[in-house]
Amino acid sequence: MACGRGADSRNLSGVRMFAKTFRKSGAGRIGASLSFKSFFFNVIFVFCGFWCHAASAAEEVVSFVSCKDCPEMVRVKESDFSSFMKSGSSGAAGKRKFAIGRYEVTNEEYADFLNDLLKGRKEIKDAWFDGKKNNPKSRLIFKGGRIQIAKGYERHPVAFVSWVGAVAYTDWLSEKSGQTYRLPTVEEWVIANKAGSRHKFFYGDELEDMCFYANVVDISYASVNKAAFVKCDDLNVGPARVGSFLPNKYKLFDTTGNVKEWTSSCKPINKKEEDCESRMTAGGSFSNLGWDDKGLTRTAEPKTSKSEQVGFRVLLEE
Known part of the structure; x- marks a missing residue:
């Protein structure tokens, strides 16, 4: 099993699958949940996943904080912004160089x-x-x-925070750090989410792999809430602790699922008009299911609304 583009994610999926089954069945009862063949291959996935991590150490993303109370940030590659522009995506509003929160604000x-x-x-x-x-x-x-x-x-992740409350937090960070913090535009958020991936989702194309990477409307959620669900199980029925799932290539966590994230973008009405009393959220949540043809979830919310499904992450201009 090679460690080429996307292989690391597949191997880590094996690691998570193995760990989940191990946790649910117990060390002495693995045979009850896994056939010998499945058990053997998941063990192989574990070791290959560790090996792939070591092999890609040179590409490890370095995070940073710009002040004592500032959140952990990761720089987004300017080349990925350029690729996004070349892909024909419309309205790519934002800065070419920026850093974004590694986690949703807690x-x-x-x-x-x-x-x-x-x-x-x-x-x-x-x-x-x-x-x-x-x-x-x-x-x-x-x-x-x-x-x-x-x-x-x-x-x-903090929830029940309005768009106004999220902006107040970024203004406070700017004052504390002497730098410019704000909410990302939808386009900046998409670039950070995709992290250069050309797949439908940032990790690949298979919807059933979603639960390794995101807290979404899954089997656990559907067991207590009658809702459509992804045919996998992330073991959560509400918001999860940040960083509980596998990250994208930038080592950003929870850019899909957990809570929707406020952006600075106004709700588009048509090609020329916008409604800035409503702002766009991106990423979907633990109780929200529905992706467009690019594997993304974007919805408009009144900027004064507060919901368990909505939080945010911050952007730092550079």
């Missing part, structure tokens, strides 16, 4: 923002987010004069 990171404002006696606006008092599903709790996080959800 509850912990958003709480740091809110608590910094409280410390400076600055106003926190209800339009930005829903706290536990107003929404029992929120993981952010105002208690003892500060924002606290429900135990165990520190590294889950």
Whole structure:
């Protein structure tokens, strides 16, 4: 098994499949869940996956942070922006050089923002987010004069945050770092998601492999919610901890599924008009299913809306 283009992803799929079956069946009961042939080949996938990682170490993506409270960022290759332009994609609005968040912004990171404002006696606006008092599903709790996080959800993506609240966070990052943070445009987001891939999805073409890479409407979700689902199982029925699934070539996590991500792009009405009271989200969520012919999910939401399905990641201009 070679480590050519796409091979690393296939081998890692084998690793995840093996690990999932191992976890569900137990070390002493693997034979009950896997035939000897399947067990043998999954073991081979494990070792080949590790070998491929070592072989591609020279291409390892380096992440960075630009300030103490800033999220981990990854640079997007300018060549991938050029390829996107050459592919005939319309309206490729954005900068050629930028970095984007390795993960979706977490509850912990958003709480740091809110608590910094409280410390400076600055106003926190209800339009930005829903706290536990107003929404029992929120993981952010105002208690003892500060924002606290429900135990165990520190590294889950922040949700119930409006577009206005996401922009407030990027403005705060810009002030803290002296650099320009903002939400990505749809086009910038697509370039980061695809990471140079020419396949339908960033990892390949098979929908059934989605659960190795994304938290989507799968068998687990359909078991408690009557909904259409991908015929695989990611073992989650709601938002998952960020970084729980395999990343794309840029080592960005959760660019498909988990929570939809706010972008700066206005909702297009026609070729000449836009509705900027609604903003585009990208990536789909744990409870959202539906891809276009390019393997992408993009929807418009009122910019003041807040939902368990919607979060965001940030872009840094360079």
